[in-house]
Structures are given as structure tokens and as C-alpha cells.
Amino acid sequence: MAYEIDFIGIDKESKDATAICMRWKVSKENYIVGVFDGGLTDYGEAMKKHMDQYYFDGIERGHINFVICSHPHQDHVPGLKTILENFDVDALYMNRPWEHIEELFERVKDGRITKKSLEERLKNRYTYIADLELVANEQGIPIYDAFEGDIIEEKLTILSPNKEFYLDLLAESDKTPVMESAAQDSIFHSVKILAEKVINFIKEAWDKDSLRENVVTEPDNETSTVVLGEMEDESFLLSGDVGIRGLRHAIDYADDVDKSLQTNVKLYEIPHHGGRHNVSPSILNDLLGEIVEKGTSPSKTAIVCTGKGTNHPKQMVVNAFWRRGVKVYNASGYTIRHHCGDMPSRNWSSSVPVEFNEQVEDWN
Numbered sequence: 262m263a264y265e266i267d268f269i270g271i272d273k274e275s276k277d278a279t280a281i282c283m284r285w286k287v288s289k290e291n292y293i294v295g296v297f298d299g300g301l302t303d304y305g306e307a308m309k310k311h312m313d314q315y316y317f318d319g320i321e322r323g324h325i326n327f328v329i330c331s332h333p334h335q336d337h338v339p340g341l342k343t344i345l346e347n348f349d350v351d352a353l354y355m356n357r358p359w360e361h362i363e364e365l366f367e368r369v370k371d372g373r374i375t376k377k378s379l380e381e382r383l384k385n386r387y388t389y390i391a392d393l394e395l396v397a398n399e400q401g402i403p404i405y406d407a408f409e410g411d412i413i414e415e416k417l418t419i420l421s422p423n424k425e426f427y428l429d430l431l432a433e434s435d436k437t438p439v440m441e442s443a444a445q446d447s448i449f450h451s452v453k454i455l456a457e458k459v460i461n462f463i464k465e466a467w468d469k470d471s472l473r474e475n476v477v478t479e480p481d482n483e484t485s486t487v488v489l490g491e492m493e494d495e496s497f498l499l500s501g502d503v504g505i506r507g508l509r510h511a512i513d514y515a516d517d518v519d520k521s522l523q524t525n526v527k528l529y530e531i532p533h534h535g536g537r538h539n540v541s542p543s544i545l546n547d548l549l550g551e552i553v554e555k556g557t558s559p560s561k562t563a564i565v566c567t568g569k570g571t572n573h574p575k576q577m578v579v580n581a582f583w584r585r586g587v588k589v590y591n592a593s594g595y596t597i598r599h600h601c602g603d604m605p606s607r608n609w610s611s612s613v614p615v616e617f618n619e620q621v622e623d624w625n
Contacts, residue, residue: 262286262416262493263602266528267315268592269300269308275568277534278336279305281499282312285416285492285592286602293414295498296328296344297488298337300566303342304525309347311596315607319491323348327413330355331501332485344431344590345396353397354407355485356382356422357390358431368432372431376429386436407486418520420511421487421503461623467555467584469543471577478504479540485532488521495601496520497528504532504539512547524548525616528599529587531565535574537622540581549585559588562599565615569594577621589615 264285280300284292296317299305316325325348331337344350358365359380372480375380384391397404405411409423422430431437465471485501487508500508515522529549532539546552549561563582569572573592579589590597590612597612 263600263604264492265600265604266490266497267311268530268566268599269305269311270569270592270597271303271307272301272569272593274299275303276336276341276353277566277568277573278304278572279331279501279530279534279566280308280456281505281530281566282308282316283490284316286506286604291389293416294323294325295414295417296325297341297345298331298501299340300327301336302339302343305317305343307596308340309343309368312348315605321563325350327351328353328487329407331388331389331499332356333390333426334481334502335389338393341393342396343417344391345400345402349607350402353393353402353404354411354413354486355390355404356408356427357394357404357405358387358437358485360378360406360604361424361431365431365437366429379438383437392432397604407419410518413488416491418489418491418518419486420489420514421507422433422484423509423514426507427484427511431478432483435479436481461622461625463623464619464620465577465580467617468552470545470584471624472537472542472545472581473624474538474541474543476505476538476541478533478536479503482533482539483507485506487497489515489522489526491520491525492601495527495531496524496525497599498526499530500532501530502533502539505541505544508540508544508548522548527561529561529582530561531563531574531578531582531589534567534571535565535578535591536574537578540578542581545581546583549582549587552584553586557586559583559586561587563587564590564592564597564599567591567593574615575622576618579615581623582615582616588625603605
């Protein structure tokens with residue numbers, strides 16, 4: 262099945278952000294069109310312009326079959342408001358904490374909290390998706406949960422999170438401090454993750470990762486909707502800001518339903534802008550395959566979404582993908598298109614990959 266997927270970049274200094282749109286053919290002239298995350302507001306505007314030009318060919322208000330909001334962070338959500346306001350959208354897939362008040366309320370430890378006040382607290386703390394919900398309601402766009410096993414437009418399968426995992430992560434999150442949860446003893450709260458300024462570099466060999474096992478990212482990142490797209494000729498995986506726990510859920514569920522990610526996927530989104538707290542050697546072995554012999558031609562592709570001028574992706578992450586036979590591209594400052602099959606020509610130039618480099622960031 263012919264399809265194309267666009268990783269939107271903007272040509273100016275920007276924080277890291279993720280905005281992805283896609284379409285696939287259902288007949289000679291008809292497509293299913295979708296969006297996965299919208300980035301910051303500037304990214305949403307860039308995505309609108311891109312889709313108007315390449316997907317809808319000047320149609321005043323194009324038709325989008327689905328929009329997926331992977332998780333509630335600023336670098337993924339605000340641009341989606343532009344999409345919902347300027348296109349005819351059939352459905353928004355987005356997990357909202359306040360839609361699970363009954364289950365969450367069982368964990369409340371403060372007797373002064375009511376279900377109503379808990380809902381208000383959650384909406385006040387998850388402001389970006391609360392705002393997106395308002396826009397969807399104003400536009401008359403239905404909102405659906407996105408949990409493990411859900412199918413979108415017959416071709417996309419949600420691999421993670423499942424509902425139980427999602428609720429556990431909400432309880433861990435510092436946005437829900439009224440919960441009785443594993444927050445006090447969770448692996449996340451036992452480690453203080455600070456913003457990093459990398460100064461020193463070390464040398465890395467081909468056959469050994471500098472990535473660490475048991476790294477952690479914040480619980481809201483782990484709630485990211487992980488999506489497997491099966492386009493018959495090849496499959497792709499979108500991951501938002503998921504970490505090793507969410508990836509483990511995705512890998513295991515895919516194996517359970519006979520959709521091995523290592524075997525079937527040819528295109529990967531690198532999680533969290535190529536951060537090193539979201540992947541580990543063992544996870545990548547299961548996701549991509551074992552380390553290949555140096556000099557082996559890559560058989561797969563990975564794309565990472567970063568802002569222009571940021572310190573992502575981390576080189577040790579890029580190297581880890583390369584050594585497992587995956588060529589890496591960075592949608593930083595410009596949009597990268599991946600396509601398969603008979604899709605309209607754009608006459609774009611080829612992207613230059615981010616190469617393997619022996620010099621990587623020192624953890625210290």
C-alpha cells in the first residue's frame with residue numbers, strides 16, 4: 262500500500278518539538294489522512310501550510326480522518342489546535358486523566374478532595390490537552406481514548422499504553438500529588454533528572470553502546486501513545502516521548518498479537534527527540550535487532566524530530582540505531598518525507614543522514 266509520512270521541521274531556532282502528518286492510498290485518487298502530534302504553535306502552522314500544499318492541493322478546508330495526541334506535553338500539543346481549527350477532522354484520539362475519575366478517585370489520600378475538585382485539579386495541571394479538548398468540542402470533533410489494541414482506520418494499532426499502565430503512570434506523575442501511588446518509591450522518583458549541559462565527550466567503539474540500562478523518563482512521557490502503522494509493503498512505528506517501560510509494553514503486546522516490531526517495522530520514530538533517558542541497549546535489541554557487523558548496509562530507517570539549534574539527538578542514541586542496521590535522519594530546520602509506493606512526486610532533494618560518530622557525550 263502506497264503511503265507517505267512527513268516529519269515537520271521549521272527553519273528557525275526552536276525548542277524540540279514533534280509534529281507528524283501522513284496519508285495512504287485507498288484508491289487511485291483517495292487517501293486516508295492523519296496527524297500524530299502537532300508540536301509547538303509554529304509547528305502546527307507549518308503543518309497546516311504543508312498539508313494545504315501537498316495533501317489537499319489548494320482545497321480551502323481539507324478533510325483529515327484522524328488526529329492523535331500522543332501525550333500532554335507542550336512540545337507535542339499546541340500545534341494541534343491549528344489543525345483542529347482549520348481542517349474538517351473526523352476524530353481526535355487523546356487520553357485525558359479526568360475521563361478516568363472513578364478509577365483515580367480510589368487512590369486519593371486526601372479526604373478533602375472530591376471527584377469534582379479532582380477533575381478540576383487535573384484539568385488545571387494538564388492545561389495543553391484541556392485546551393485541546395475545548396477546541397475539539399467547539400469544532401464538534403469527537404474524542405476517543407487511545408489504548409492498547411485499539412485500531413484506527415484499519416491500519417494503525419495502538420501498542421501502548423494499556424489502561425492499567427496509564428492509570429499507574431498518572432498516579433506516579435507529579436501532576437497528581439493527591440494520589441496514593443508508587444510515586445514515593447518508584448524508580449522515577451528515586452532519581453532526580455536534571456536538564457543537561459553536555460561538555461565532555463568520550464570515544465565509543467562500534468560494538469558497544471554508551472547507553473545505560475534502567476534509565477528513566479518522567480511518567481507523563483511514558484503515557485505516550487505508541488502506534489504501529491501497517492501499510493502492507495512495510496510498517497512504521499511512532500513513539501512520541503515514550504521511555505523504556507512504555508516501549509517494553511509495546512514490544513511485548515506486538516509480539517503477543519504476532520506483529521513483531523523487530524521483524525516488521527522498517528521506519529521508526531526515535532523517542533523523545535533522541536534523548537538518552539528513553540532507550541537502553543536491551544530495549545533497542547528487542548526493538549531493532551542485535552548489533553550488526555561494522556560496514557553492514559542499513560536495512561531500516563529512523564527519523565528523529567528536533568528543534569533547530571538544540572543539543573538533540575544525543576550522538577550515543579544515533580550510534581545505537583546505526584550499529585543495529587538503522588540509518589538515522591534528523592527533521593531539524595526542515596521537513597523530512599518518507600514514502601513507499603506510488604505517491605505523488607515532489608521533486609525534493611534527498612536528506613543527509615546523521616552519521617555514526619565515535620565521539621559521544623560523557624554521562625558525567
